[in-house]
Each structure stands twice: as structure tokens, then as C-alpha cells.
Amino acid sequence: MNKTQINRPSNRPSNRPSNRPSNRSGQCLCGKVSYTIYGDCRDIVLCHCQQCLRFHGYHGAYTAVARQDIKIADTAQKLAWYQSSAEVTRGFCNECGASLFWSKQGLTTLSVAAGSLSQPTKLNMIAHIFTEQMADYDTICDDLQQYDSGLQST
Ligand SMILES: [Zn+2]
Numbered sequence: 001m002n003k004t005q006i007n008r009p010s011n012r013p014s015n016r017p018s019n020r021p022s023n024r025s026g027q028c029l030c031g032k033v034s035y036t037i038y039g040d041c042r043d044i045v046l047c048h049c050q051q052c053l054r055f056h057g058y059h060g061a062y063t064a065v066a067r068q069d070i071k072i073a074d075t076a077q078k079l080a081w082y083q084s085s086a087e088v089t090r091g092f093c094n095e096c097g098a099s100l101f102w103s104k105q106g107l108t109t110l111s112v113a114a115g116s117l118s119q120p121t122k123l124n125m126i127a128h129i130f131t132e133q134m135a136d137y138d139t140i141c142d143d144l145q146q147y148d149s150g151l152q153s154t
């Protein structure tokens with residue numbers, strides 16, 4: 001498979017509309033954890049891995065932002081982190097259970113669950129990853145790029 005480079009937050013092609021209409025924001029279901037994004041967002045990647053299935057209840061959908069470009073507001077201290085593998089922790093609200101973040105050690109970006117973003121996001125879906133772990137009831141009905149495993153560095 002031809003693994004074309006996925007757009008990184010800091011390296012967007014110029015022929016696409018700006019990905020930064022204004023600062024984006026988002027929140028969990030109960031609203032006790034919220035965030036504001038001050039920089040560009042990567043377009044959305046759908047992750048079919050087993051861990052996303054269990055964490056999200058279905059495949060995961062994530063944008064990614066430079067860590068310094070996101071400010072998380074958690075005054076009620078409801079944001080909890082679950083270490084789902086040696087290098088990965090997943091952030092969720094321990095009041096409402098909403099899944100919010102995916103963080104891998106050593107990456108300069110933080111992945112943000114697309115469903116937590118407030119509309120309009122002005123983002124596009126660009127790829128499916130970990131398709132070899134896809135649930136047997138799931139079907140890909142689009143012509144986006146598909147990858148057996150994860151992205152190189154996002
Ligand atoms: Zn919540």
C-alpha cells in the first residue's frame with residue numbers, strides 16, 4: 001500500500017482551506033472537562049484498533065494538535081488518565097465517562113477525540129488506521145486511505 005504522508009498540524013498543504021477558522025474548543029459530555037485549541041488541527045483519522053474499540057465503544061476518531069496549542073480546563077479535577085499500553089495513556093472524564101484524549105510518550109502532538117470538538121470543526125476525515133484489527137461487524141464505506149497499522153509519527 002502506498003503510505004502517503006498524513007498532514008501534520010504544522011505542515012498543511014496550501015491548496016486546502018484554512019484549518020483554523022478561529023480557536024476550536026470542545027468538552028466532555030457533562031462539560032466539566034473542556035479545552036481550547038489555539039493552533040492547527042490535523043484532519044481526522046479513524047482508528048479501528050482493539051483498544052479504541054473498547055475505549056470508545058466503536059472505532060476512535062481523532063484529530064491531533066501540538067501539545068503547546070491546547071489548553072485544558074479541568075477545575076473540578078475530573079480528567080483522568082488510563083494507561084492503555086506501555087507508552088500510551090487515554091484521557092477521559094471520570095464524571096460522565098466521555099473519552100477525550102490519546103497521548104503517546106515522546107510525541108509532540110496530543111490526539112483529541114473528534115466527537116468532543118464543538119461544531120463546526122471545519123475538519124475532514126482522511127484515513128482509517130489499524131484496519132487489520134477492525135471489528136467483524138464494521139464496514140468501511142468510503143474511499144479514504146486505509147492503513148493496516150498506525151501512522152508513522154502521529
Ligand atoms: Zn464529563
Ligand SMILES: [Zn+2]
Nearest residue numbers: 047049052060
Ligand atoms: Zn486506536
